[in-house]
Amino acid sequence: MIALPRLQIEVTHPTINIAGLDFNVDTIRNTLIVCGLLLVLGAILRSQLRVGVPTQLQNATEAVVEYINNLTEETLQGRNVTLGPLAITLITFLLIANWLGLVPGLKSPTNDWNTTLGLALMSFVLVQYYSIRSRRLGGYLKHLLLVPPYFPLTVIDELAKPITLSFRLYFNIFVGELLLTLIIVLIPTWISWLPGALWTLFSLFIGAVQAFIFTVLTVSYVAIATEVEEGHG
Amino acid sequence: MERAIVLGATVIAFGLLLGLSALGAGIGDGLVSSRTVEGTARQPEMQGRLFTLMVIGIGFIEALPIIGLGLGLFLIFANPLLAQITGK
Numbered sequence: 001m002i003a004l005p006r007l008q009i010e011v012t013h014p015t016i017n018i019a020g021l022d023f024n025v026d027t028i029r030n031t032l033i034v035c036g037l038l039l040v041l042g043a044i045l046r047s048q049l050r051v052g053v054p055t056q057l058q059n060a061t062e063a064v065v066e067y068i069n070n071l072t073e074e075t076l077q078g079r080n081v082t083l084g085p086l087a088i089t090l091i092t093f094l095l096i097a098n099w100l101g102l103v104p105g106l107k108s109p110t111n112d113w114n115t116t117l118g119l120a121l122m123s124f125v126l127v128q129y130y131s132i133r134s135r136r137l138g139g140y141l142k143h144l145l146l147v148p149p150y151f152p153l154t155v156i157d158e159l160a161k162p163i164t165l166s167f168r169l170y171f172n173i174f175v176g177e178l179l180l181t182l183i184i185v186l187i188p189t190w191i192s193w194l195p196g197a198l199w200t201l202f203s204l205f206i207g208a209v210q211a212f213i214f215t216v217l218t219v220s221y222v223a224i225a226t227e228v229e230e231g232h233g
Numbered sequence: 234m235e236r237a238i239v240l241g242a243t244v245i246a247f248g249l250l251l252g253l254s255a256l257g258a259g260i261g262d263g264l265v266s267s268r269t270v271e272g273t274a275r276q277p278e279m280q281g282r283l284f285t286l287m288v289i290g291i292g293f294i295e296a297l298p299i300i301g302l303g304l305g306l307f308l309i310f311a312n313p314l315l316a317q318i319t320g321k
Binding site for chain 1: 285288289291292293295296299300302303306
């Protein structure tokens with residue numbers, strides 16, 4: 001009989017209790033690290049800006065910003081909503097946050113459901129706000145209560161959006177890091193670098209895709225919410 | 234005895250969870266990629282936009298087996314069913 005090693009895998013976060021609320025210390029620390037990295041990146045970019053011949057860094061940044069801005073504009077065509085800055089902020093934050101967990105010794109802030117749920121709730125509030133703004137309060141209530149039997153379904157639909165949004169991101173990052181730990185623990189050391197390297201490459205891809213999806217979904221939820229219906233709009 | 238049954242059932246559940254979700258996601262990924270290749274062959278100038286759409290689609294599809302994998306690992310490593318039996 002093969003004796004499996006007793007596996008002790010850390011899946012809970014160390015917490016401190018302040019005023020009756022539990023705070024996940026590592027998540028807060030890692031979020032601050034991501035914010036610091038973004039600030040440093042912004043400062044470097046700021047110092048590199050030229051009006052004449054742009055530097056390579058400036059070119060690359062402008063290409064990314066323009067791409068996301070165009071994507072947002074295309075999605076929100078003909079609506080009086082500007083989400084470009086928000087989309088760029090979200091995607092840069094999430095990209096660095098998702099990739100932070102691949103640095104040995106660090107964890108992603110997004111491997112905590114609290115982070116992703118917070119971001120998803122932000123997008124939920126944003127969607128409701130723009131929905132009310134574009135349809136007026138009467139139109140918003142009419143949209144919710146249009147056909148009375150469907151009222152619970154509409155509410156569930158609206159509430160399921162932030163939950164699936166947050167779960168998708170959280171599980172992708174969480175499982176990615178957990179599997180990386182498992183590969184190191186379970187596979188013999190002389191070969192564990194191979195699946196480790198492959199999974200790390202895949203995690204890079206997953207992190208980028210999930211950051212992109214979160215951003216695109218937030219924008220397109222707002223686009224759906226601000227759609228002015230023809231007949232009864 | 235009960236412990237062994239629960240452990241075995243958990244492992245079988247993990248295998249089914251992982252295998253079926255990977256099967257579904259594999260079919261889904263294949264469909265998305267094949268349609269993207271078809272679209273690119275018909276209209277090569279659309280490749281950029283098609284690729285973006287494909288990546289979004291694959292991201293959606295891949296999320297499901299990964300959520301399944303997360304739940305499966307939870308079953309294996311923090312077995313809530315076993316805790317019911319041992320009463321801990």
